[in-house]
Structures are given as C-alpha cells and as structure tokens.
Amino acid sequence: MGNVGTAMGALAAGIVGGSLFAVALLGRPAPVATTIASPAFPPGMTGMISSASGASTVMPPGYGPGVKMTSGEAPAPSARQSEAGLTALAQPQVAAPIGQRAPTLVKYEVETHEVTALMDDGVSYTYWTFGSTVPGPMLRVRQGDTVELTLKNAPDSKLSHSIDLHAVTGPGGGAKVTQIAPGESATFTFKALNPGVYVYHCASPLVPQHIANGMYGLIVVEPPEGLPPVDHEFYVMQGDFYLEGDRAEHGLHDFSLKEMTDEHPNYVVFNGAVGALTGEHALKAQVGDKVRIFFGVGGPNLTSSFHVIGEIFDSVYPEGSTNPVQHNVQTTLVLTGGATVVEFTTDYPGNYTLVDHSLGRLTKGAAGILQVDGAANPEIFNSISSPGHADMGH
Numbered sequence: 001m002g003n004v005g006t007a008m009g010a011l012a013a014g015i016v017g018g019s020l021f022a023v024a025l026l027g028r029p030a031p032v033a034t035t036i037a038s039p040a041f042p043p044g045m046t047g048m049i050s051s052a053s054g055a056s057t058v059m060p061p062g063y064g065p066g067v068k069m070t071s072g073e074a075p076a077p078s079a080r081q082s083e084a085g086l087t088a089l090a091q092p093q094v095a096a097p098i099g100q101r102a103p104t105l106v107k108y109e110v111e112t113h114e115v116t117a118l119m120d121d122g123v124s125y126t127y128w129t130f131g132s133t134v135p136g137p138m139l140r141v142r143q144g145d146t147v148e149l150t151l152k153n154a155p156d157s158k159l160s161h162s163i164d165l166h167a168v169t170g171p172g173g174g175a176k177v178t179q180i181a182p183g184e185s186a187t188f189t190f191k192a193l194n195p196g197v198y199v200y201h202c203a204s205p206l207v208p209q210h211i212a213n214g215m216y217g218l219i220v221v222e223p224p225e226g227l228p229p230v231d232h233e234f235y236v237m238q239g240d241f242y243l244e245g246d247r248a249e250h251g252l253h254d255f256s257l258k259e260m261t262d263e264h265p266n267y268v269v270f271n272g273a274v275g276a277l278t279g280e281h282a283l284k285a286q287v288g289d290k291v292r293i294f295f296g297v298g299g300p301n302l303t304s305s306f307h308v309i310g311e312i313f314d315s316v317y318p319e320g321s322t323n324p325v326q327h328n329v330q331t332t333l334v335l336t337g338g339a340t341v342v343e344f345t346t347d348y349p350g351n352y353t354l355v356d357h358s359l360g361r362l363t364k365g366a367a368g369i370l371q372v373d374g375a376a377n378p379e380i381f382n383s384i385s386s387p388g389h390a391d392m393g394h
C-alpha cells in the first residue's frame with residue numbers, strides 16, 4: 001500500500017486518539033530534488049538553464065546564486081524507485097527577486113513535456129508539464145516590463161499545448177496565439193501592467209484535463225519598489241489529481257475523465273506528488289528567519305484553505321495582490337486559478353506542516369513540512385507537563 005494508505009491508517013488512529021495525522025507523511029522518502037543547475041550569468045545577460053529532461057528556460061537578468069530551492073538546498077537521489085526505475089518529478093526553483101531596476105525587456109522560454117513519474121510509492125502517472133516540473137518554472141518580472149515569452153512543445157509530445165497567464169492583458173492570456181502542436185513553438189510579448197502573483201496554465205482542450213495533469217505555475221510581477229527582503233522564499237502549488245482505479249494499486253494509472261468531472265480527486269498534493277515537500281525535501285529555515293511562501297492553486301477543481309500548523313501568518317497578500325496586505329492571519333483561502341503570498345518569522349524550532357485545512361485532503365497527500373532549526377525560546381512556547389504522546393499530535 002502506498003504512502004497515502006499509510007496516512008489513512010494514521011488517520012484512523014488519529015480519530016481515536018484525538019490527534020492529527022500529519023506525522024505519518026513525514027518520515028517517508030521524498031521525490032528527487034531539482035536537476036536544474038544554477039547558472040552563473042554575467043550581469044545584465046539573459047541565460048539558459050537546462051534540466052536533465054531537456055527542458056530549458058531562458059531566465060531574466062539577476063537569476064542565479066541566492067535562488068532558494070523550493071524543497072531543500074541540494075539535489076539528492078530519490079529513494080522512491082519503482083520497479084520501472086521511475087522517480088518523482090524534479091522540483092522547480094524559486095526565481096530570484098527583481099531588486100531595484102527600471103522596466104526592461106525580459107525573455108522567457110518554456111518547453112512543455114509529457115513525463116511519466118511517481119505520484120506516490122509505486123504509483124506512476126503521465127504528467128503534462130511546463131518544464132518537466134509541477135508546478136512549472138516560476139516566472140518573475142517587474143511591473144512595466146515587456147515580457148517576450150516563447151512556448152515550445154517538445155517533439156515527443158502527443159498533444160498540443162498552450163499557455164494562459166493570468167498576468168497577461170490580451171486574448172486568452174496568451175492562449176490564443178500559443179496553441180502549438182508537438183515540435184512547434186510560438187512567441188508573443190505582453191506588458192506586465194499589474195503587480196501581483198498570478199497563475200499560468202495550459203489552455204488547450206480539454207482545458208481542465210491539461211490542468212489536472214499538472215500544467216500550471218506562477219508568474220510573479222513585482223511592484224516597482226519590489227517585495228520586502230526575506231531570508232527564504234519557497235514556491236508551492238496545490239493540485240488535485242484524478243487517476244483511474246484504486247490509488248493504492250501499484251503501476252501506471254490513466255487519467256479519469258469521470259472522476260475529474262465529478263470532482264472526486266484521489267490525490268490532492270503540493271508540488272505534484274505525495275511527499276514532494278516532506279522528509280529530506282522539507283522546506284528549511286532557522287529560528288528568527290523571515291519566510292515567504294508563494295502559494296498557488298492549479299486545481300483544476302479544489303480551492304485551498306491554506307494553513308501552516310503551529311504558525312501565524314504575519315502578512316498575507318490576499319489573492320496574490322501586493323496591496324493592501326493583511327496581517328495576523330491563521331488560514332487564507334486560495335482560489336482555484338489563484339495565488340497568495342504568506343510571510344512570517346519563524347520564532348520557535350520544530351516541524352511546521354503546510355496543509356489545506358480542508359483536512360480530509362491530508363489523507364490524499366496534501367502536506368508539506370517547514371523544518372525550523374535553532375534554539376527554543378521558552379517565552380514563546382514551553383511545555384509544563386505532558387504525558388509524552390507527541391507522536392499522536394501534529
């Protein structure tokens with residue numbers, strides 16, 4: 001039985017014990033981290049990075065050292081090899097902050113790939129992706145920039161793909177001019193008129209199927225003054241997946257149109273797979289760090305009640321809007337095809353679990369861990385007396 005099955009067992013125990021059940025998801029092996037190399041570009045130049053799968057993304061000036069990986073500091077081999085030798089998808093990186101600069105021309109190149117990978121232990125699925133990751137590469141520009149976006153469809157794809165960016169003002173958000181068959185490419189420009197954090201997704205028929213197979217990502221449009229500096233930025237997107245058959249059954253599962261239409265996902269996960277952000281791939285910070293999470297929902301169907309267990313969001317950018325910012329928030333609603341930004345300072349060490357507080361979805365994989373290391377301050381939190389059943393809680 002897969003990891004979700006393990007979590008289900010823990011859930012049953014949790015109901016009896018009055019505990020929550022995230023712990024069952026934590027100790028499991030995690031997918032392989034990104035294979036994208038950090039480029040070292042001369043200042044002011046545009047460069048290209050390549051993944052092992054051949055995906056490439058032209059990154060704007062400023063991309064390079066200092067970029068925080070979503071799920072840890074270094075790629076590591078996955079322990080989750082199936083009989084077929086599959087691993088989980090690589091993880092996308094967070095694009096570097098823009099900093100202070102005038103509006104400019106920014107060029108991006110993104111390639112769509114159809115990739116079979118592990119969604120859970122022994123459970124594989126053929127994802128459709130931007131850049132061979134779920135979510136796709138984070139695009140990051142400044143308000144007022146002109147963005148020249150080239151979308152390529154890999155020659156070995158079976159289907160046409162496209163891109164609709166919610167940051168675009170224009171026909172279909174770009175989807176009208178980027179419907180491309182395998183081996184084709186399309187290029188268009190748009191002006192980033194409005195600051196904020198926006199979802200992009202494929203908009204080729206059947207659109208919800210393309211989204212359900214993983215074709216979404218975020219584009220961050222920073223305001224002229226930029227975003228406040230933080231110690232760590234992370235990139236997380238929630239998605240609901242619809243697989244044929246029993247999800248505990250090992251092997252390659254087909255997409256289920258019926259389950260998607262009925263809105264009955266058998267997986268709800270962060271960053272494309274069960275365990276993508278747990279175990280050795282947990283997000284990491286030190287006590288006292290200021291953390292920012294770019295959190296989006298690809299869907300195609302479920303909204304998210306985004307919450308970090310044991311933390312309070314000092315700031316939330318509601319619906320991805322950079323102004324005004326809300327303060328002191330416990331849970332924030334993130335719409336399908338929408339995004340948010342949460343910021344908080346990590347005041348106390350421990351493992352903090354990212355969840356959709358529609359907690360039934362935890363049993364479908366929706367959990368990530370922020371691991372905070374450092375000294376404990378008893379003024380913040382102090383256990384006076386406990387029978388020591390810590391493993392029953394969360």
Ligand SMILES: [Cu+2]
Pocket residue numbers: 128160161162202203204210215
């Ligand atoms: Cu597509």
